[in-house]
Every structure is written in structure tokens, then in C-alpha cells.
Amino acid sequence: MRVITVFIAIVSGLAVLGGYFLQDFFPVLTQVQTLVLNWAIILAGVAALGGILNLISVHTGKVRHSEKGSIYSALLVVSLVVTFALGIILRPEHSAMKVVMSGIIIPTEAALMGILTISLLYAAIRLLRRRVDVMSIVFLLTAVFILLGSATLPFGDIPLIGTFARWVTQVGALGGMRGILIGVALGALTTGLRVLFGADRPYGGS
Amino acid sequence: MIIIELIILAVIAFLLLVITLWKRKSPAKLREIPALAQLSRMLGLSVEDGTSLHISLGSGNLLDVRGGSALAGLAMLRHIAERTSVSDEPPVASAGDPVLGLLAQDTLQAGYQTAGVKELYAHTSGRVAGLSPFGYAAGAMNIPQDENVSVNIMIGHFGPEVSLLAEASERGSVTNLGASDNLAGQAVLFANTQESLIGEELFSTGAYLGAGASHLASLTVQDILRWLIILALLGGAVAKFMGII
Structure with a gap:
């Protein structure tokens, strides 16, 4: 087999x-x-x-x-079955289905995105507590400079910060991004070839 | 142009085959990556203290360009399943894509089979936690907190939403390790995890966990190609500077 x-x-x-x-x-x-x-x-x-x-x-x-949390599981199963049944009976184009989409699913995902903003801010604050090294300090300082350089401040742009932030974004960060993406592409290529040769078999059998 | 691409691909494939055969005979020397050293340590500790591992495979789709990271995650899952399946609390894998979820189940089952404990496999240990990136993050958030998990390993395609998952794990005093092929996801994982893997390190997990010669050969081929690209970039810059191109 x-x-x-x-x-x-x-x-x-x-x-x-x-x-x-x-x-x-x-x-x-x-x-x-x-x-x-x-x-x-x-x-x-x-x-x-x-x-x-x-x-x-x-x-x-x-x-x-x-x-633990079985009440949420019950809610999930009931919601899933009801939405699935409604989708089958009414068809996805029906106005009730559009209300489910635009009134529940999209606002919930938007709310999660809002929570994400706070979560990211909290993670940045705790970064130095978790790991004190040069890279963490550079990471935080860069984030602060980029924020200060791109934010609309009531007293106008801070001299030099905006120029520095633009340089970091357009030169430093862009170069780094390209380097990382080339590395990821090479990794994906060799992983794909391994699967193609059957050396990695994520599709069954020991 | 397509023929040139085909030739390049054929040369890479040939290199991979030859180096795989060579790596079977010569021992590997790998530089230390702190995140992978910690992962290896945590695998042993989780079996000893009877806690589980949560392997989050992200929401990579195997039918598009994000498939590479998903396949790398599956290769790591296979190895983890083999090493930890005899634990009191077997590993749990979650995915944000149905195809990836099915493959995670299959990979776990194959890992149990190889470890000789096929009867211990439960189909619910490989799960589809959601069908959109945020849906997946929300669905997988409770796993590290509720299921006696000691390490949350996030390897695959993740965007910024991975912060929610990492944050939930940290609230449950769970150690986070992470890698993503997405740049925003990588930045978020760097800020959110004790150790994170950057760029192509995501694809080296198999080699560091001892998954075999082909994984070691992949690393060597990547290094060779990286140097060729560096030389091509430098050569191009010099040629442009001298007005040749």
C-alpha cells in the first residue's frame, strides 16, 4: 500500500x-x-x-x-450545525445568510484584530523581560523609531526621525525582507523536491 | 526561459540526490540554533513529566505557495509523533486548513505506527481548529491552556494573528517556540516567543531533530544556492557599476 x-x-x-x-x-x-x-x-x-x-x-x-470550556464547544457545534443547515436550505445568497456573514463573522474577526493590537503592544513591552539581547533591543528601538517617524503628531514631524524611519523602511528593512524571502523560497524549494522524490511522505504509511 | 528554469531545477534535484547519498555516510555538523536546541530538550522533558505538546501547523494551503512551510511542519510533526507517542499525554496537532488537518492526522498515525504503538492513536489528536487565519487562532487558543500542554510549537504559515495563540499559551505558562514563512508572522513570533526561528531556519527543523540524510542534504543544497545567489547579486552590482549591463 x-x-x-x-x-x-x-x-x-x-x-x-x-x-x-x-x-x-x-x-x-x-x-x-x-x-x-x-x-x-x-x-x-x-x-x-x-x-x-x-x-x-x-x-x-x-x-x-x-x-473545561465545554459550554463554548456546545455553542460552537450548535452554531455550526444551524448555519450549515440554513446555508443548505436558504442558499448562501439569501439575505439571512448575508446577515450571518456581515453581522457576526466579519465583526467578530474585526474584534479579534482589535485584541491583536493590544496583544502586540503587550508582547513588545514584555520582550526585554523575556529575552535581553542586542537583537531584542534593536527590534524594539526600530519599532519605536518607525512609529515616531510615521505617526501624525500634533506638533509636526520630529526632525531626522522621519528621514531615519524612511531609510530603515526603504533600505534596511527592504533588504532584510528580500534576504529572508530568498531563504524561505530556497527552503520551500528543497522541501518540495524532498516530497516529490518521496523522501518526505506526509500522505500516509510509516 | 522555461527551459533554463527546468535546467536549474534539474541541477538542484541532482545536487539534492547526490548530497543525500553522501550525507548517509558522513556525519553531520550543524551550527547551534538555540530554538531547535530548546525544542530537542523540551521533547524529552515533556515525555518525562507526562505533559503534552501542541504542534500548530498554521493555515498554509498545500495548493499554493504557502505549502512549503506546511510540508516542513508536517515533517517535524512526524518526527515528534515518533518520539513522544509513548508519553502519557500524546501530542496534539492543529491546523487552519482542512487538507493540512487531514495530513496532520495521517502523519500522526504514521508516527505512532513507526513507534509501534498504533493502538494509542486517537483521531482527535489531529484537528482542524478553524478555517480562516483568525478563526484558527481563536480555535487553537484553548488547546495549550486546557490540555496539559508544556510546549506550544508553532511551525507553518502564520500571520500577525499568531500573537493571540502565543499570548494564550504564555498565560497558561506554556513554553512557546515558533517559525513562520510570513514576514509579519516572523516579527510577531520574535516578540512573542522565548525562541523563534528566522527565515529558512523554519525548514531546518527536520535536520536538527534527526529526521534523516535528505533533510541534512537540503540544508547543504540551500547553502550552495544561497552562495550562488550572493555571487550573482554581487556580480550584477559590479557589472552595473562598470556599465557592462
Whole structure:
């Protein structure tokens, strides 16, 4: 069984890769690539249903065993089932479904974003308590300079701070960002190749 | 142009294969990364004191460019599952993407199978905690606090919302370790965790946890490519300065 899964994964990966690189020489590979990607999209849709069932299973288990926070789990399961049922019966375009989206889900995520602002500020304050080193000091000082340089202050810009903040953003930070992104891209590339060769198998079997 | 890309990819693949075979024979020398040294230590401690590990895989989608970090997270999860599955409190993995959630379950199961304790695997130890980045952060926040977790390992695609998860863990006196392929996520993790991994260090977890020669070879290939890119950038700058290009 393990050999079959590895074989299917490698052949599918090579077909998609071949469809991208060799489409001019073997046009049929483009069709194969499209077919495999369509299958992947359908499977991802089925996986979404599996994920929801998993969510229900975990939270009903918590309710059954009266674990800590089970009231929230019960609320989650009830909300999920009711929203799912309404979505099936009324269809997603119905005004009631739009109210659920714009009146509950979007404001809740916006509220979480508000909490995130406070959480980030708190994390920055505690950074030096958690880890006192040169990088932490540079990190905090840079954040303070950027804030002072980009904030609209009642007495106007602070001399030199704005120029320094712009230099940090456009030269220092941009260079650093590019360096990090190149590193991440190289890491993703070698990880992808390992999966393609079957050296890493995140798809079943020991 | 596509042919040049194909040739580059083929050369990288060849390098990876050759260096993998070479790494099987020669021992690895790795520089110390404090976050990974701590992770290795915490894995042993969690088994000894009977606490659990929470591995957050983020909301990376395997069908787009964020898939690389998700795959790196899964490789680490596999190794952690093998090492900690016999603990009184087995590891819990959570994901913010359904496909990643299913693969996390499969990876955990394979880890248990390799460790010879397949019967201890529970399907609820691999979870989909939410379907959007904030939904995932909100859904996973309670795991470190409620489930006797001693270490919260966040490896995958995370944006700034990871701060909520790290903050919740810290309130529960849980040690945080983190890495993200997203720049905002990395900055937030640097401020929020005891130790964080920067940039490509995210992809080196397997090599440092002893996942095999292919992981070590990946690091060597990345180093070779990095030097080639540095030389190309410097060469380009010199050529531009001299008016050649």
C-alpha cells in the first residue's frame, strides 16, 4: 500500500511539474496537469467537509466529557450545525445568510484584530523581560523609531526621525525582507523536491 | 526561459540526490540554533513529566505557495509523533486548513505506527481548529491552556494573528517556540516567543531533530544556492557599476 501511495504521489507531482515546464514539447501534459489540479481542488473541497466533521467530533467529545470550556464547544457545534443547515436550505445568497456573514463573522474577526493590537503592544513591552539581547533591543528601538517617524503628531514631524524611519523602511528593512524571502523560497524549494522524490511522505504509511 | 528554469531545477534535484547519498555516510555538523536546541530538550522533558505538546501547523494551503512551510511542519510533526507517542499525554496537532488537518492526522498515525504503538492513536489528536487565519487562532487558543500542554510549537504559515495563540499559551505558562514563512508572522513570533526561528531556519527543523540524510542534504543544497545567489547579486552590482549591463 505504501509503495502505491508513493508512486501515485510522485507521478502526480511529476505530471504537474511537466505540464508547467514541457507544455511546448508535450501539449498533452498541460491537459494532464489541469486534470490533476482539478482533482486536487475537488479533494480539497471534500477535505473541508472532513475538517468540519473533525471539528464537530472534537467539540462534541468535549461536551460529552464535560471538559473545561465545554459550554463554548456546545455553542460552537450548535452554531455550526444551524448555519450549515440554513446555508443548505436558504442558499448562501439569501439575505439571512448575508446577515450571518456581515453581522457576526466579519465583526467578530474585526474584534479579534482589535485584541491583536493590544496583544502586540503587550508582547513588545514584555520582550526585554523575556529575552535581553542586542537583537531584542534593536527590534524594539526600530519599532519605536518607525512609529515616531510615521505617526501624525500634533506638533509636526520630529526632525531626522522621519528621514531615519524612511531609510530603515526603504533600505534596511527592504533588504532584510528580500534576504529572508530568498531563504524561505530556497527552503520551500528543497522541501518540495524532498516530497516529490518521496523522501518526505506526509500522505500516509510509516 | 522555461527551459533554463527546468535546467536549474534539474541541477538542484541532482545536487539534492547526490548530497543525500553522501550525507548517509558522513556525519553531520550543524551550527547551534538555540530554538531547535530548546525544542530537542523540551521533547524529552515533556515525555518525562507526562505533559503534552501542541504542534500548530498554521493555515498554509498545500495548493499554493504557502505549502512549503506546511510540508516542513508536517515533517517535524512526524518526527515528534515518533518520539513522544509513548508519553502519557500524546501530542496534539492543529491546523487552519482542512487538507493540512487531514495530513496532520495521517502523519500522526504514521508516527505512532513507526513507534509501534498504533493502538494509542486517537483521531482527535489531529484537528482542524478553524478555517480562516483568525478563526484558527481563536480555535487553537484553548488547546495549550486546557490540555496539559508544556510546549506550544508553532511551525507553518502564520500571520500577525499568531500573537493571540502565543499570548494564550504564555498565560497558561506554556513554553512557546515558533517559525513562520510570513514576514509579519516572523516579527510577531520574535516578540512573542522565548525562541523563534528566522527565515529558512523554519525548514531546518527536520535536520536538527534527526529526521534523516535528505533533510541534512537540503540544508547543504540551500547553502550552495544561497552562495550562488550572493555571487550573482554581487556580480550584477559590479557589472552595473562598470556599465557592462
